[in-house]
Amino acid sequence: MTESNPTVERPLFCRFNIIAGIFITIGLWLTYLRFTGGLGAVSNLDHYNPWGFWIAFDLLCGVALAAGGYTTAAAVEIFGMKKFHAALRPAILTGFLGYSMVAFALLYDVGRPWRLPYPFVVSPGVTSVMFEVGACVALYLTVLFLEFSPTALEWIGAKKLRRIAVRLTVLLTIMGVVLSTLHQSSLGAMFLLVPSKLHPLWYSPYIPVFFFVSSIAAGLSMVIFEGTLAHNSFKDKMDEQHLKSADHIALGFGKGASFVLAAYFAIKVFGVALGNNWHLLGTNYGIWFLVEVFGFILLPCFLFAIGVREQNVKLIRWTAFLTVLGIVVNRLNVVLICFNWQLPADQRYFPHWMEIGISIFVITVGLVIYRFIVTRMPILYEHPDYKKTH
């Protein structure tokens, strides 16, 4: 390991630690309020609006943006694109932490969080889409833990266990792709239940397909975006191979994302055609829909394509950020902005600041764990004992 310098110590009171410390302190206080005063003490959720900002942002956005794990693993391990191997461990780590934070955030959102395992052990509702989502997320989180385990085992020096974990890689990748296909689409399928509550431009019988296809674009873009952040913050942890392949990964994933966004744009337009909702495009919601479809799907599709043609990595990185933002906008539209759209404004849900505060707390916890792992484990460099073995 000639290149990376994993022993570089970072000061305890750096800017990141101070800001994270403030957010975590506030978050712990909000956690105390949540678990002593109940949901009503920290949120605007009620019987009419049981799903709010936590489900929209922490869960739906979190799951979509954590899709980089299965997309990268499928590209490298199943489709044999070994040239993207340097992106695999960071993508798996992001996916693992993303799903862990989703489960963590659910503890706040579910009224009685200790009953989270009930669907599996007490009263399984096997005909429910939500059961399928819960089962897949739980299984996929386990798969991601096992996919991540070789990194941790290299760190602690457990060579025998690592060898077993590495042998499971292809099997775990296949399971990860299957489980992700199921639950990414099922998250959309949950909204098949509410055709009268969700605005017709966003509701479609094909909403599961929309969610699945958009998750692939989100995953590819998130790998580029996360790679950019890692490149800026942890350059000293990267070995030569990671530094060299960073641009190549951005170009390859940018091309893939452009292709997927082109398909996503088409099926979104087909959704409008199938519902014969053209007349709604002239309304306020219609204009917002056009902003989403043209500004956050078609525009990044072409920006990615131009970036690939011109070999403009900077453009691809900014476009990845735009795509990530677009996926967040889409999920917020489906769950919050365009949900219960017919109700008068005073009956609509608007998140309490404490809900947003808890979401920021959850993200901060994820970032602190990410930083802890990246600065210690062989994520951005190859462990010297296992070079060329994975």
Add this chain to the structure above:
Amino acid sequence: MNEYIHTLQEFMTQTKGMLYLLSAGYLISFVAFWRFLHGRDKEDNPKVQAKK
């Protein structure tokens, strides 16, 4: 547009007809997009060669 639709048959005819037209347009434009996306993948691209 909607005032002319009275039956499911009319609705399906209109929406399916529109969908077929859109699909044909999309398939044709996707070929152009594909060529645009991969247009400079060739070996004679100096920028690609410089990266190698």
